[in-house]
Amino acid sequence: DxxxxxxxxxxxxxxxxxxxxxxxxxxxxxxxxxxxxxxxxxxxxxxxxxxxxxxxxxxxxxxxxxxxxxxxxxxxxxxxxxxxxxxxxxxxxxxxxxxxxxxxxxxxxxxDRVGAQGRRHVVAMGAAHAGFVKEPYVNWATTADALVRRDKLGAPEAKQLHALLQFGRLIGNTDMHSGNASLFVAGTSLKEIAHGRLSLAPVYDMLPMRWKPDLMLGMPDYAPFEIDLSRADASTRAMAQDFWQRLSVEPGVSQALQAVANTMAGRLC
Structure with missing residues (x-):
């Protein structure tokens, strides 16, 4: 049809x-x-x-x-x-x-595509949580840990999700909801999917969303913000500092964003 x-x-x-x-x-x-x-x-x-x-x-x-x-x-x-x-x-x-x-x-x-017509089965973190985890959803990391306990996800990938959550917080990503991280699903049939393991899909939608325009609140100023370094390990802090340093000299962005990025990089030294 x-x-x-x-x-x-x-x-x-x-x-x-x-x-x-x-x-x-x-x-x-x-x-x-x-x-x-x-x-x-x-x-x-x-x-x-x-x-x-x-x-x-x-x-x-x-x-x-x-x-x-x-x-x-x-x-x-x-x-x-x-x-x-x-x-x-x-x-x-x-x-x-x-x-x-x-x-x-x-x-x-x-x-989630292979060539022009092929597909890979991908589910959002929230869908995986709803399908396999009984406890209420909290964040990517807690869901990842629960999936490890149920033998649905490998411990190294859960560790990556912990790092990504902390990295996002260090770069001002205030929009890390359950639809902004995804997992590949092994298998094609419902039975294979239900009993198969999950693997981490590539990261997407990772950016400083604290500065997105808001219809009710208007345009938030580019201003440095407080960061909690206690939960992020050294490699995650180094990755966030690398982002801020690169952004501070990125010629494609505004001088205002370059300036606040330079300040944020200094806070991660």
Whole structure:
């Protein structure tokens, strides 16, 4: 039934993809509730890159506006954060920034796809918790520990989730909810999934969300914040310091963000 077949994602040309992205973003933006982007809801759409690989595309409001410039900074910080995580041995979504005359785009290769049509089964941390853990959800780390006790997740991967939670706190990620970490699921049938083990999917949506625009509260100032170093081990602190140091000299972000990043790097010395 062709009516039941979902539309294919738009294809991004190798030459001048910005014009195609701008057209797609304009179409998506027309469907969004007024103020949703300002409220921190990151608009996005699916596409195929020039190599026919499935990608997820986030986009800013128009640059040159307060919200557009803030989301430009945050999207650049997200890509940089993924690069830092990869440099320190963590799997993170492969992403890059593309700038058009009107918007900033974060283009992320989908890790739940294999080639143009293949898929890998991925579940959010919250779904894994609901399926295998009886206790109330607290955070990524407590769920990871519970999954280890149930022999659903390996102890090394639980340790990684502990580190990621602490890293996120050190970089001001206030949005580490149960949908912002995911696990690969072994098996294809329901029986295989129910009895199979889980493994950690690449990190995504890791950025300083404390500075996202808020529809009710407005635009939070870039200001240093207090960090709790007592729960993070030396390697996690070093990773967070690396992020702040790189961000402080990142030419693609605003001077205000560079300045606060420099201060935060100093607090991790």
């Amino acid at each position: 062709s009516a039941a077949t979902p539309p294919l994602p738009s294809r991004l040309p190798a030459d001048n993809p910005a014009s195609v992205l701008d057209a797609l973003a304009a179409n998506v933006a027309q469907t969004l509730p007024v103020g949703s982007s300002a409220a921190g809801e990151q608009p996005k759409f699916l596409a195929l890159n020039s190599r026919q690989e499935p990608v997820l595309v986030k986009f800013s409001p128009p640059v040159g506006t307060p919200y557009g410039d803030r989301w430009h900074d945050l999207l650049c910080a997200e890509v940089l954060c993924a690069q830092v995580l990869q440099a320190h041995g963590f799997a993170a979504a492969q992403s890059h920034i593309l700038q058009s005359d009107s918007r900033t785009y974060l283009i992320s290769k989908r890790f």
